[in-house]
C-alpha cells in the first residue's frame with residue numbers, strides 16, 4: 044500500500060455541532076483530504092452550547108466551548124479540534140497546544156439590520172443586540188444614545204431574533220456570516236479602526252495533544268505564518284491583561300508596508316464611567332517571542348492609560 048507522505052490511517056476532528064463549527068471542521072477536513080489524508084468528524088455538544096440564557100462571561104467564559112473537545116482528544120476519541128481562535132483561552136490546559144493557525148478570514152465586525160444601512164443611520168435610542176462586552180464599550184463610545192441589549196445563541200439564532208423584531212440592529216463577526224453564506228445580511232463591515240476586533244477574530248486554530256508530534260508535523264502544511272504571528276501578538280495583549288472574555292478588550296494586529304507588525308488595542312470600562320482607552324504599538328515580529336513582546340507592550344500601554 045502507498046501513502047502520500049506520512050498519511051495517518053484516519054484523522055478524527057472533534058467539533059461542536061453549530062452550523063459555523065461544522066463548516067469550520069469540514070473546511071479543515073477538505074484541506075487535509077486535498078493533501079491525501081482520510082478525515083472524519085466527531086460531533087459533540089459542549090456546555091457552552093447548552094447555556095443560552097446567560098451572558099457567557101458570567102458562567103465561566105470561553106473555556107466552556109473547548110473543554111469537551113479536549114476531553115475527546117485526551118481520551119483518544121479524536122485527534123484534532125478546530126476552533127474559532129477568538130474562543131480559545133489564552134493559555135491552553137497542560138498537555139495541549141495550538142498546532143497551527145490558518146489563513147484568517149475577514150477580521151471585522153459587521154452591522155446587520157433589516158431597515159438601517161449603517162450605524163450612523165440608526166435612530167436615536169435604537170436597540171442594538173450584542174452580548175460582547177468589547178462590542179458594548181466600542182458601540183457606546185461611537186453612539187452613547189443606543190440601547191444595547193443582550194443577544195446570545197449561534198449565528199442563526201441571533202439573526203432570527205433580529206428578524207423577529209427584538210432589535211433594530213445587531214453586531215456580528217463578518218467571518219462567521221461569510222462562512223455560512225450569509226454575507227448578504229451584512230449592511231456594513233465596520234472599519235477596524237472604529238470597531239476594533241477581538242483578539243483572533245476571523246482566524247481558525249487547530250488544537251492537538253502536545254504529545255502528538257505526528258499531527259503537529261502534518262498540520263504545519265495548513266499554517267499561515269503571518270496570520271499566526273499577528274494573532275499571537277493579539278492574544279499576548281489579552282493574556283497580559285488577564286485575558287478572559289469578561290474583559291471589554293479589543294486587540295487587532297496588522298502587517299505594515301515596511302514589514303513591521305502594528306497592534307492596536309482598546310479597553311473600555313464596563314460600568315461606563317471611564318472613557319475608552321486606545322493604544323497602539325509597532326515593531327518587527329519575526330518570531331513568536333517578538334510578536335508576544337509586542338502584544339505585551341500594547342497591554343502595558345493600556346494599563347498606563349488606565350485599563351485594568
Ligand SMILES: NCc1[nH]cc(CCC(=O)O)c1CC(=O)O
Pocket residue numbers: 127128129130214215216218219243244245246247
Ligand atoms: N463568540 C462567538 C464567535 N466565535 C467566533 C465567531 C465568528 C467567527 C470568527 O471570529 O472567527 C463568533 C460569532 C460572532 O462573534 O459574531
